Amino acid sequence: MLRENTAISLIKYVFGILVIIFALIIISNIVSAVELIIGAITISVGILSIIWTILARYSLSPKSTLRIFTTNFLACSIAVTAFSTVRIVGRLVQIPWLIIIEFFFIFATFFFFLLASYYTYSIGREFGFQRESKNIEQILKRKKPSKKQIKAK
Amino acid sequence: MKKEDFKKKLKGMENSVVIAVVPAKSYEQTNINLIKYLTNDLRIPGVYVTLNKPYSKMKGLFEKAKIDSSIILFIDAITKTAGGIPEKRKDCLYIGTPENLSDVSLAMDQAVTSLTKREKFLFFDSLNTLLIYNNVKTVARFIHFLAGKMHVWKVRGIIVSLQKKGNEDLLNELSQFCDMRLDL
Numbered sequence: 001m002l003r004e005n006t007a008i009s010l011i012k013y014v015f016g017i018l019v020i021i022f023a024l025i026i027i028s029n030i031v032s033a034v035e036l037i038i039g040a041i042t043i044s045v046g047i048l049s050i051i052w053t054i055l056a057r058y059s060l061s062p063k064s065t066l067r068i069f070t071t072n073f074l075a076c077s078i079a080v081t082a083f084s085t086v087r088i089v090g091r092l093v094q095i096p097w098l099i100i101i102e103f104f105f106i107f108a109t110f111f112f113f114l115l116a117s118y119y120t121y122s123i124g125r126e127f128g129f130q131r132e133s134k135n136i137e138q139i140l141k142r143k144k145p146s147k148k149q150i151k152a153k
Numbered sequence: 154m155k156k157e158d159f160k161k162k163l164k165g166m167e168n169s170v171v172i173a174v175v176p177a178k179s180y181e182q183t184n185i186n187l188i189k190y191l192t193n194d195l196r197i198p199g200v201y202v203t204l205n206k207p208y209s210k211m212k213g214l215f216e217k218a219k220i221d222s223s224i225i226l227f228i229d230a231i232t233k234t235a236g237g238i239p240e241k242r243k244d245c246l247y248i249g250t251p252e253n254l255s256d257v258s259l260a261m262d263q264a265v266t267s268l269t270k271r272e273k274f275l276f277f278d279s280l281n282t283l284l285i286y287n288n289v290k291t292v293a294r295f296i297h298f299l300a301g302k303m304h305v306w307k308v309r310g311i312i313v314s315l316q317k318k319g320n321e322d323l324l325n326e327l328s329q330f331c332d333m334r335l336d337l
Contacts, residue, residue, distance in 0.1 A: 060255045061252065061253045061254050061255040061256065062252075063250075063253060064253050064254075064255035064256045064259075065238070065239055065255075065256055065259070066255050066256065066259060067255065123259075125241070126239045126240065126241050126246065127239070127241075127246065127259055127260055127263045128263060128267070129226055129246075129263050129264045129267035129268075130267050132226055132244050132267070133198075133226070133264075133267035133268050133269065135223075135244075136198045136223070136224050136226070136268065136270075137269060137270070139223050139224055140196070140198065140224060140270065143196075143221075
């Protein structure tokens, strides 16, 4: 019984390895260029980034600063993924005017990137309390606790 | 409750989260007494989150009670700002609306972590106002998150709630996230 199970497992492993090798041969025949493989990976990463950003966006309060920032970041991710997709399609079908769409998406990417940077700057300016906390630190240094305060602690 | 009474209760409650249930009649005075104890007596800097009264009003009340508000950072989520966008003026950050819990959380995180002193406090005023603008489930989740954060930040956390008949179930549920319930 034990030998039978081991034999079945071995056959499964060998079959699995053969399937992977076969799939790799087919992929390498279809996609010969390294650029296309890298492009496909880039698009997959882009799509994953879009999904995560959408999930984050929906869990944030409406009209919140973080949500606005996330929306811009989402637009940035969409634009860069679209650019990558158009680039791959351009390599496959060789249409000359696709370069215009490529330019459009790269411009959009930088535009949304600029907006996201501005919101990061706003978040830092509005929500940062470094200056105020330094003032508090100085106030506390200047006014040393009295005996009563030490006793209260 | 007299200042001396909660002094005893709060003594030795460093780095812990307290839910303070206050009767409506003495609500303002109790808050003032708590803040006075933390700032004037213990000399601890901290963050005051107001969802109830505007910063200008709170500042006035503190000055009247001779509270040293120069060591407090304020987060005002009730004063309306232009377009509901957060704005900072002096030692106060205006969030615009108590519905905007993401910005309230972000502001609290930044304000508390900016204070370098080992001992600090976070005063959240109040749970009831939060319930006006958000549903019970959201409030419970927010307080759970806040209590957890207060432990991570290692602050003396005080969450104020009004003594109300309808609140009891929620307060019982929230008490499990906190280290102590103070009925003042």
